[in-house]
Amino acid sequence: MSSILQELESQISGLKTTTSKSNVGIVREIGDGVARIEGLSDVMLNELIEFPGGLYGLALNLEESEVGCILLGDEKEVIEGTEVKTTGRLLSVPVGKGLLGRVVDTLGAPVDGKGPITSSAIYPVEKIAPGIIKRKSVSQPVQTGIMAIDAMIPIGRGQRELIIGDRATGKTTIAIDTIINQARINKANEGKEGFRPLYSIYVGIGQKNSNIARSLAVLEAAGAMPYTIIVTAPASDTATNQYLAPFSGAAMGEWFMDNGMDALIVYDDLSKHAVAYRQVSLLLKRPSGREAYPGDVFYLHSRLLERSARVNEQNGNGSVTALPIIETQAGDVSAYIPTNVISITDGQIYLETDLFYQGIRPAVSVGLSVSRVGSAAQIKGMKQVAGKIKGDLAQFRELAAFAQFGSDLDAKTKGMLDRGARIVELFKQVQYNPLATEVQVATLWAMQNAYFDDVPVDKVKDFQLKLQEYLTTRKDAVLAKIRDKGAIDDDITADLKSAVGDFKSSYR
Amino acid sequence: MKLDKDSRKLSKQLFQASFTDGKLDEGKVRIIAKKIADSKPRNFVGILKDFQRQVRLDVEKHHAVIESAQPLDDAMSKQVVDGLKAKYGPSISSEFKVTPDLIGGLRIKIGSDVFDSSVRSRLDRLETNLLHA
Numbered sequence A: 001m002s003s004i005l006q007e008l009e010s011q012i013s014g015l016k017t018t019t020s021k022s023n024v025g026i027v028r029e030i031g032d033g034v035a036r037i038e039g040l041s042d043v044m045l046n047e048l049i050e051f052p053g054g055l056y057g058l059a060l061n062l063e064e065s066e067v068g069c070i071l072l073g074d075e076k077e078v079i080e081g082t083e084v085k086t087t088g089r090l091l092s093v094p095v096g097k098g099l100l101g102r103v104v105d106t107l108g109a110p111v112d113g114k115g116p117i118t119s120s121a122i123y124p125v126e127k128i129a130p131g132i133i134k135r136k137s138v139s140q141p142v143q144t145g146i147m148a149i150d151a152m153i154p155i156g157r158g159q160r161e162l163i164i165g166d167r168a169t170g171k172t173t174i175a176i177d178t179i180i181n182q183a184r185i186n187k188a189n190e191g192k193e194g195f196r197p198l199y200s201i202y203v204g205i206g207q208k209n210s211n212i213a214r215s216l217a218v219l220e221a222a223g224a225m226p227y228t229i230i231v232t233a234p235a236s237d238t239a240t241n242q243y244l245a246p247f248s249g250a251a252m253g254e255w256f257m258d259n260g261m262d263a264l265i266v267y268d269d270l271s272k273h274a275v276a277y278r279q280v281s282l283l284l285k286r287p288s289g290r291e292a293y294p295g296d297v298f299y300l301h302s303r304l305l306e307r308s309a310r311v312n313e314q315n316g317n318g319s320v321t322a323l324p325i326i327e328t329q330a331g332d333v334s335a336y337i338p339t340n341v342i343s344i345t346d347g348q349i350y351l352e353t354d355l356f357y358q359g360i361r362p363a364v365s366v367g368l369s370v371s372r373v374g375s376a377a378q379i380k381g382m383k384q385v386a387g388k389i390k391g392d393l394a395q396f397r398e399l400a401a402f403a404q405f406g407s408d409l410d411a412k413t414k415g416m417l418d419r420g421a422r423i424v425e426l427f428k429q430v431q432y433n434p435l436a437t438e439v440q441v442a443t444l445w446a447m448q449n450a451y452f453d454d455v456p457v458d459k460v461k462d463f464q465l466k467l468q469e470y471l472t473t474r475k476d477a478v479l480a481k482i483r484d485k486g487a488i489d490d491d492i493t494a495d496l497k498s499a500v501g502d503f504k505s506s507y508r
Numbered sequence B: 001m002k003l004d005k006d007s008r009k010l011s012k013q014l015f016q017a018s019f020t021d022g023k024l025d026e027g028k029v030r031i032i033a034k035k036i037a038d039s040k041p042r043n044f045v046g047i048l049k050d051f052q053r054q055v056r057l058d059v060e061k062h063h064a065v066i067e068s069a070q071p072l073d074d075a076m077s078k079q080v081v082d083g084l085k086a087k088y089g090p091s092i093s094s095e096f097k098v099t100p101d102l103i104g105g106l107r108i109k110i111g112s113d114v115f116d117s118s119v120r121s122r123l124d125r126l127e128t129n130l131l132h133a
Helices: A002-014 A147-152 A171-189 A209-221 A239-258 A270-283 A297-305 A336-344 A353-357 A380-386 A389-403 A411-426 A437-448 A457-474 A476-485 A490-506 B005-016 B026-039 B044-061 B074-088 B119-132
Strands: A020-031 A034-039 A047-050 A056-062 A066-071 A083-090 A092-095 A121-124 A162-165 A198-205 A228-233 A262-268 A319-327 A347-351 B063-068 B093-098 B106-110 B113-116
Touching: A002 B119, A056 A083, A066 A239, A092 A239, A121 A239, A147 A380, A147 A389, A147 A437, A162 A171, A162 A336, A171 A198, A171 A209, A171 A262, A171 A319, A171 A347, A198 A209, A198 A239, A198 A270, A209 A228, A228 A239, A239 A262, A239 A270, A239 A297, A239 A319, A270 A297, A270 A319, A270 A336, A297 A319, A297 A336, A319 A336, A347 A353, A380 A389, A380 A437, A389 A411, A389 A437, A411 A437, A411 A457, A437 A457, A437 A476, A437 A490, A457 A476, A457 A490, A476 A490, B005 B044, B026 B044, B044 B063, B063 B074, B074 B093, B074 B106
Parallel strands: A162 A319, A162 A347, A198 A228, A198 A262, A262 A319, B063 B093
Antiparallel strands: A020 A034, A020 A083, A020 B113, A034 A066, A047 A056, A047 A083, A056 A066, A092 A121, B063 B106, B106 B113
């Protein structure tokens, strides 16, 4: 009781200031989540505007005698003539480890019914990205657990890798798989010296609530939520909240980076984000450009994605890796928003509908996917076994197109086609089942060393799964060696030879 | 009603022409308003409305509304007005209002600046602090 009395007293004494000066304005027009306010002569760009009843707005358009303001909540209580005032503050969200395991809205308020969030700090939603001096090149891997990606399109901590593809091609699945894999790695290595956990943030923009609930259920079932924050601005949310959600997520990720930790952030998806921003801009009567998007839609995404970085030791050695998602229409990557985001990011994973329906899942198109960070973000062992795979596969695709016309093939071409068909099989992977790096390395080693060559193509998957099971259950020592050393040396080669040889002789 | 670009431009020009030595000239405002009403250019109602809005905003910038819970005595009123003139210049006009809702203290609004020392605003702040803290 005494503590509440003290609290009240301190609050009352805080109110003893004689006169408060504020800058006010009068709402002249309100509708569609946008208010036009007369007055507010001292307002600053992006400043929070206080409306009566605890509602806030964001000043986005500063005009000669009016201010265009977007509302961060329900506008029902606001009427023409309502007095509003400036706050001198920027929009901020709670950040920190208290958010892990929670589902929050754009403003960082919990929406999962698990009670209030304890956060140690707040961060402004809009923040300038780290400059050149603070940065360091990307060199540590983010293991997605998806063999096709880890082997051919490696992602590094601090990189921005776009996931692009038509609707229902498995874009979100790749992101969710990656989050699950991070949780597995974090759990397995918890407490180990020198281990850097990777925390995940999933930002759902304009998604159906059912989709968010499904992703949440998958993450919970996989035990990934203790390392994950979900920020959601579903389709039923206002355009304002959808526009601000990725920035809130970026602020939460930046806290990890500033405190020397690593974070992974998934923006699902930026096409809907651009649409929400277009809506806000049109309502604010900003001039529209191509496809009615405002002129600064490129800056919108570039300033967001620039906030992903790897900072150097003097600045905490943390990182924020971004996996933005873009949904294309009928595979058109040359549309406005896709080309914008492709040019901003450090590479893209392109998912093709055709491959998806051929049963090649994840439907990664090897030809169009690229990681501009390259093998700098791969462990040595993976580089040793996966170095030539992308080339082999590209050659296979080229030859496969030719081979359809001719029947007589020389032995070399036939060998290449056989190898390619097997690699394609090898990279098929069921969803929500990421593979450990050492298992990937061992499997690819077996492929490179011709252990798969005499397995019929339709048996490759079965052979692979059984081999993986054999290795994890019976030959864990070899996998542990690969895990610890991170490379394949003569000793490990000998072990792998005997292990895979033993398995092959018993396989039927 | 939305005003078209040309009318808005015209009303702005007329407003800029209503100044003498940096101060809004009442005489000029009257003449301009009368001229518009007489000559009736295209969309003249809209132009007049926009012109009136700009004049109103400028007048509000130099006009102080002093609200108190009870009528202020002359000495106090003079002190308040002098204080405002010292801060905002001698051309400030003022208006006194009695608003019992304030409970006590003063609330002065000049342009978009508000100085509030009323009991009402303190209670409101207390309410916000207790509800949203």
